[in-house]
Amino acid sequence: QSVLTQPPSASGTPGQRVTISCSGSSSNIGSNTVNWYQQLPGTAPKLLIYSNNQRPSGVPDRFSGSKSGTSASLAISGLQSEDEADYYCAAWDDSLNAVVFGGGTKLTVL
Amino acid sequence: QLQLQESGPGLVKPSETLSLTCTVSGGSISSSSYYWGWIRQPPGKGLEWIGSIYYSGSTYYNPSLKSRVTISVDTSKNQFSLKLSSVTAADTAVYYCARAYWYQLPPSFDYWGQGTLVTVSS
Numbered sequence: 338q339s340v341l342t343q344p345p346s347a348s349g350t351p352g353q354r355v356t357i358s359c360s361g362s363s364s365n366i367g368s369n370t371v372n373w374y375q376q377l378p379g380t381a382p383k384l385l386i387y388s389n390n391q392r393p394s395g396v397p398d399r400f401s402g403s404k405s406g407t408s409a410s411l412a413i414s415g416l417q418s419e420d421e422a423d424y425y426c427a428a429w430d431d432s433l434n435a436v437v438f439g440g441g442t443k444l445t446v447l
Numbered sequence: 448q449l450q451l452q453e454s455g456p457g458l459v460k461p462s463e464t465l466s467l468t469c470t471v472s473g474g475s476i477s478s479s480s481y482y483w484g485w486i487r488q489p490p491g492k493g494l495e496w497i498g499s500i501y502y503s504g505s506t507y508y509n510p511s512l513k514s515r516v517t518i519s520v521d522t523s524k525n526q527f528s529l530k531l532s533s534v535t536a537a538d539t540a541v542y543y544c545a546r547a548y549w550y551q552l553p554p555s556f557d558y559w560g561q562g563t564l565v566t567v568s569s
Contacts, residue, residue, distance in 0.1 A: 429552035
């Protein structure tokens with residue numbers, strides 16, 4: 338049972354916009370920023386979004402993040418086949434004094 | 448280009464200690480603002496943060512693993528290491544080392560090793 342809650346799966350067709358949610362609590366998302374990671378099959382995770390909505394250099398602007406209260410979302414617009422991957426949200430939990438991850442969302446491009 | 452590489456045994460017996468080393472190349476482990484961490488992923492499951500260390504030796508550990516984990520750093524070798532004691536089958540996972548940019552919480556793991564599978568079995 339992960340501290341942050343994500344839907345186990347999501348899907349969309351090429352060109353569509355999809356969103357992935359991440360729900361937490363006042364001790365994590367409610368009081369700290371959220372990062373998102375993309376894990377392509379068989380590879381290490383890659384930092385996709387940091388500080389709720391900032392993209393590292395090289396990440397396409399098709400990827401965007403947002404946060405409201407104790408929830409966060411990752412949006413992917415203009416969906417492409419290469420976006421098929423697992424996506425994880427992460428936050429710092431002030432009560433646990435630890436990094437916590439969501440359980441991950443498997444995105445399928447139909 | 449910064450690179451991280453995990454090394455260590457791929458098979459550990461139950462009740463023994465898992466030991467892994469991460470070698471950093473293309474940059475200094477003594478860089479300010481960066482911690483160095485371990486994250487694991489059981490087969491088919493999600494990510495779990497194990498802990499992180501600063502080059503000075505300052506550490507943060509996941510409280511769920513804290514009693515069994517030791518992370519250390521060797522700046523002369525540009526390496527940091529993980530020891531996890533009293534392992535069980537539940538500790539079977541791909542173990543990743545990563546650089547953590549700790550200027551804001553949560554830390555951002557921006558460079559990762561390729562990961563190494565450690566299986567706990569007799």
